[in-house]
Amino acid sequence: DIQMTQSPSSLSASVGDRVTITCRASQSISHFLNWYQQQPGKAPRLLIHSASTLQSGVPSRFSGSVSGTHFTLTISSLQPEDFATYYCQQSYIALWTFGPGTKVEIK
């Protein structure tokens, strides 16, 4: 199985801050990496697919990038509704695996 790791596991930030979350795969997954946002008590929401493609309807302050097996989700200017947990997920080889999550909290 492909193992996914995320860092940090949590972070505190203020509205307007630039936030970066990283995700690493245990082996090469090309660009087959998705990012999801989950607010408390709600289902996950697809933000980014194929490492860097913004899902329809997602604000442009969210972006994704890849370098080798190192993936990054960036929120350019944190908004109040962005305080949530973010998960990466590899879609390269079944079984599909998620990272452990990064919780973004209000400073």
Add this chain to the structure above:
Amino acid sequence: QVQLVQSGAEVKKPGASVKVSCKTSGYTFINYSINWVRQVPGQGLEWMGWVSPYRGDTSHSPKFQGRLIMTTDTSTTTAYLDLSNLRSDDTAVYYCARDMTAATFDHWGQGTLVTVSS
């Protein structure tokens, strides 16, 4: 608009089975696989398996071998997850999710809490 609406919360005893439904609307049901993902309270997301409404093909995580059955009913555009021999560590919120392509889940149900307790 695309919608996935799941059945309500369940409480089951250890050893019992649970069947969760996922009623879909707003798109052509047979064109997209449905995946099942669960989340133990306070923990991360775990992929369980997928089912294709087109041919009924399924694939699941080896972790659920022998306990998990996923089906669809094309007449009602509904997907079902059937998990048997429940244990306390199966207590979780179970989500269905549409696979838009290549294991990318673009629409999710609201989740169904299954509690396993004696």
